[in-house]
Amino acid sequence: MRGVGDTTDIVQKEMYTFLDKGDRSVTLRPEGTASVARAVLESGMANEKLPQKLFYFSNCFRYEKPQAGRLREFHQFGIECYGSERPEADVETMLIAAEVIEELGIPDITLEINSIGCKDCRAKYREALKEYFAKSKETLCETCKTRLESNPMRILDCKSEVCSRIAKDAPMILDFLCGDCNTHFEKTKKLLTLSGASYIVNPKIVRGLDYYNRTVFEFISNKIGSQGAVCAGGRYDGLCAQIGGVDIPAVGFAMGLERILLALDAAGINLPGETPIEIFIASLPGAEETAFVITNGLRKKGFSAECEIAGRSLKAQLKYADKRKAKYNIVIGENEINENKAILKDMQSGEKREVLLDIDDILLRYNEMECK
RNA sequence: GUGGGUAUAGUUCAGUUGGUUAGAGCGCCAGUUUGUGGCACUGGAGGUCGGCGGUUCGAAUCCGCUUACCCACCCCA
Numbered sequence: 001m002r003g004v005g006d007t008t009d010i011v012q013k014e015m016y017t018f019l020d021k022g023d024r025s026v027t028l029r030p031e032g033t034a035s036v037a038r039a040v041l042e043s044g045m046a047n048e049k050l051p052q053k054l055f056y057f058s059n060c061f062r063y064e065k066p067q068a069g070r071l072r073e074f075h076q077f078g079i080e081c082y083g084s085e086r087p088e089a090d091v092e093t094m095l096i097a098a099e100v101i102e103e104l105g106i107p108d109i110t111l112e113i114n115s116i117g118c119k120d121c122r123a124k125y126r127e128a129l130k131e132y133f134a135k136s137k138e139t140l141c142e143t144c145k146t147r148l149e150s151n152p153m154r155i156l157d158c159k160s161e162v163c164s165r166i167a168k169d170a171p172m173i174l175d176f177l178c179g180d181c182n183t184h185f186e187k188t189k190k191l192l193t194l195s196g197a198s199y200i201v202n203p204k205i206v207r208g209l210d211y212y213n214r215t216v217f218e219f220i221s222n223k224i225g226s227q228g229a230v231c232a233g234g235r236y237d238g239l240c241a242q243i244g245g246v247d248i249p250a251v252g253f254a255m256g257l258e259r260i261l262l263a264l265d266a267a268g269i270n271l272p273g274e275t276p277i278e279i280f281i282a283s284l285p286g287a288e289e290t291a292f293v294i295t296n297g298l299r300k301k302g303f304s305a306e307c308e309i310a311g312r313s314l315k316a317q318l319k320y321a322d323k324r325k326a327k328y329n330i331v332i333g334e335n336e337i338n339e340n341k342a343i344l345k346d347m348q349s350g351e352k353r354e355v356l357l358d359i360d361d362i363l364l365r366y367n368e369m370e371c372k
Numbered sequence: 373g374u375g376g377g378u379a380u381a382g383u384u385c386a387g388u389u390g391g392u393u394a395g396a397g398c399g400c401c402a403g404u405u406u407g408u409g410g411c412a413c414u415g416g417a418g419g420u421c422g423g424c425g426g427u428u429c430g431a432a433u434c435c436g437c438u439u440a441c442c443c444a445c446c447c448c449a
Binding site: 068207209258285321335 | 408
């Protein structure tokens with residue numbers, strides 16, 4: 001609550017909080033950053049070397065009404081950089097996100113950035129906003145009336161027709177940045193441009209977590225429904241001190257994995273499916289034990305090998321091997337056991353080669369066929 | 373929290389104004405020379421039609437309640 005901010009929706013409405021069997025109040029984490037900050041401080045990482053660069057994959061929980069791209073249990077991939085207050089860290093972070101998105105091949109993603117300044121800038125800005133919105137206080141929507149006192153910046157984000165119309169001509173945070181924050185933002189934009197990253201400045205971005213300051217950004221898709229933010233983040237210099245640790249600047253992002261999957265799906269990009277097995281050892285009645293032992297031997301050599309464990313006919317076994325996309329097969333029956341020989345067959349080319357019923361010989365022939 | 377929608381086989385979906393034994397494609401299993409798969413053909417398994425209650429001679433179909441899911445608002449990854 002301290003980290004994310006107790007006036008945010010995440011804390012006020014969306015936390016899964018309950019008592020455990022020892023009557024302790026437990027909350028499922030709604031996001032990753034505050035947990036990482038706590039871990040960094042608790043483990044003393046901040047005293048080791050700086051900057052520290054970290055990543056996480058984690059499931060998160062928010063009590064919201066589910067819809068496309070919004071689940072009550074979802075997964076985030078995130079990175080965090082601790083120990084630099086300079087724009088290089090901000091841009092490095094954004095570039096990594098851009099790289100991930102590009103590497104995955106997701107098209108039509110826009111990077112939107114903004115600066116929400118520091119405490120001083122925001123104090124002035126809040127006053128200006130209050131003054132501005134107070135003039136139309138009566139026409140604001142109910143939630144925004146309360147936001148006027150608690151967190152006027154979020155009125156800018158309100159989608160209600162009335163509020164957004166009023167917000168249209170509201171003062172912009174960018175006009176209230178102090179010298180340092182302005183320099184930081186200008187340098188950030190410059191580094192992005194120098195790195196060849198395309199972005200737009202969206203002065204309306206207000207992140208929903210209170211720990212952010214200065215740079216905030218979102219990677220947005222318009223192909224995955226109304227929950228378009230596929231990745232979002234920013235700088236959070238005050239968070240460590242806020243939760244009771246040393247004062248250490250940081251910047252990071254979180255990526256919504258389910259939303260990434262939606263975007264991949266919308267673009268028709270398939271993720272790699274089932275891993276094909278390398279060798280399938282089929283067996284005829286009486287040869288099951290030999291097949292089993294050879295399969296195990298191949299596995300110990302690091303191969304992905306399978307044999308029949310369901311007692312099916314040869315035909316069914318090979319059908320199964322085909323469905324598993326096995327690269328090679330070996331059929332073992334009475335003849336093979338008597339002669340201590342079998343046929344290693346490439347299931348795609350149909351090429352065959354004689355092998356001894358011996359792990360090393362199978363590996364040798366396998367490699368010969370693979371290298372051809 | 374607010375609004376709208378959907379629920380039938382493993383899956384994607386048909387199912388007429390209420391009327392016999394609820395169907396199809398794909399998937400799964402088996403067979404088509406009992407030692408080589410993919411293709412084709414044939415056959416098979418698999419459903420208390422989301423749940424409970426009501427109307428009716430009769431309900432997958434109509435009504436009420438309920439649960440789950442989907443979409444949008446809100447909010448956010």
